[in-house]
Amino acid sequence: MSASHDRSPATDSDILYRVRRTIREQVRAMQAYPVTQAKGMIKLDAMENPYSWPVELLDSWLETLRSVELNRYPDARADALVEQMRATLDLPAAASILLGNGSDELIQMCALATAGRPVLAPSPSFVMYETIAGFAGSPFGSVPLGPDFSLDTDAMLATIRAQQPALVFIAYPNNPTGNLFDRAAVEQVLAASPGLVVIDEAYHPFAQTTWMDEVLEYPDLVVMRTVSKLGFAGLRLGYLVGDPAWLTEFDKVRLPYNINALTQASALFALQHDAVFAQQAADIRAERGRLFEAMNRIPGIEVFPSAANFLLFRAERPAEQIFDALYRNKILIKNLNRPGTVLANCLRVTVGTAAENDAFLAALSATLD
Numbered sequence: 147m148s149a150s151h152d153r154s155p156a157t158d159s160d161i162l163y164r165v166r167r168t169i170r171e172q173v174r175a176m177q178a179y180p181v182t183q184a185k186g187m188i189k190l191d192a193m194e195n196p197y198s199w200p201v202e203l204l205d206s207w208l209e210t211l212r213s214v215e216l217n218r219y220p221d222a223r224a225d226a227l228v229e230q231m232r233a234t235l236d237l238p239a240a241a242s243i244l245l246g247n248g249s250d251e252l253i254q255m256c257a258l259a260t261a262g263r264p265v266l267a268p269s270p271s272f273v274m275y276e277t278i279a280g281f282a283g284s285p286f287g288s289v290p291l292g293p294d295f296s297l298d299t300d301a302m303l304a305t306i307r308a309q310q311p312a313l314v315f316i317a318y319p320n321n322p323t324g325n326l327f328d329r330a331a332v333e334q335v336l337a338a339s340p341g342l343v344v345i346d347e348a349y350h351p352f353a354q355t356t357w358m359d360e361v362l363e364y365p366d367l368v369v370m371r372t373v374s375k376l377g378f379a380g381l382r383l384g385y386l387v388g389d390p391a392w393l394t395e396f397d398k399v400r401l402p403y404n405i406n407a408l409t410q411a412s413a414l415f416a417l418q419h420d421a422v423f424a425q426q427a428a429d430i431r432a433e434r435g436r437l438f439e440a441m442n443r444i445p446g447i448e449v450f451p452s453a454a455n456f457l458l459f460r461a462e463r464p465a466e467q468i469f470d471a472l473y474r475n476k477i478l479i480k481n482l483n484r485p486g487t488v489l490a491n492c493l494r495v496t497v498g499t500a501a502e503n504d505a506f507l508a509a510l511s512a513t514l515d
């Protein structure tokens with residue numbers, strides 16, 4: 147036995163006592179982000195692009211990875227990638243670009259730089275706004291959407307006046323409802339906000355409408371996007387675009403080298419072949435239309451129009467039953483049922499390939515029969 151084993155082991159109650167005394171209560175009350183086991187399933191739960199790359203593209207991508215020097219730290223500012231983004235993405239020339247390890251990390255930078263100050267978002271919206279505000283110890287306020295998922299402008303403005311949020315998050319289009327808020331309503335939020343408004347355009351490839359062109363016209367607007375939903379969820383790359391005065395501050399709470407070398411090289415390569423992925427997004431938009439029409443004809447559900455790569459639907463019978471029946475058919479979607487809210491008995495399905503969508507439609511129809 148080595149010396150380190152002579153010490154009597156700490157008892158569970160010792161450790162639990164220390165954990166309680168040490169870890170913030172807000173953190174102890176949290177649950178780690180749940181991810182459902184999806185092995186062997188048709189995966190329609192996470193808004194991923196279902197298409198793989200053409201094989202020629204795969205080969206030349208692998209060739210570019212040969213030159214990545216994994217023994218070196220990545221380019222700290224990702225200059226080559228940012229230059230390619232400016233060439234490809236039609237961003238305002240005078241705006242700054244800040245890269246994040248997914249837009250989740252950008253939300254975290256915004257929250258850290260304003261830690262302790264109020265954060266506001268409509269509800270329901272992307273859950274990470276509230277979760278990450280909690281990481282930063284910031285009070286989080288939410289304003290319920292109307293029954294048609296529109297922004298309740300009066301309630302939004304009243305809450306902004308009362309809470310004076312440092313950050314307001316607006317997902318455009320909104321997740322999980324899929325709709326685009328009325329532009330005039332968002333303009334009212336921009337006019338009323340005393341801090342910063344982050345417009346989250348994660349679904350831009352499927353919505354094809356943007357605030358990017360106006361990003362420098364408001365003192366309180368930055369636009370956030372990600373490559374995740376476009377087809378690169380595995381790379382973890384998001385970007386925030388806005389006035390340098392804002393982004394300089396957020397850059398200070400960014401961990402050095404947050405964008406790894408493989409992601410930098412791969413995203414650069416993907417942007418050089420953006421036509422391939424623009425075509426995939428167009429195919430997904432067309433499939434979204436077909437899926438919507440087909441779901442609209444299925445009795446027992448109401449499907450809502452979407453500007454994103456997913457469809458929200460409400461069922462007459464308990465959402466759990468539908469989720470479980472699909473799961474038994476090896477189809478994974480998202481159960482969003484929250485009784486007493488606009489999401490009561492709602493589920494969300496990501497638009498997949500034509501074959502995946504057909505499998506989903508067949509299983510759903512059989513379940514509701």
Ligand SMILES: *Cc1c(COP(=O)(O)O)cnc(C)c1O
Binds near residue numbers: 247346371382384
């Ligand atoms: C999926 C999603 C994100 C997360 O994007 P990552 O870049 O993968 O972290 C951000 N915002 C909204 C609204 C989303 O739906």
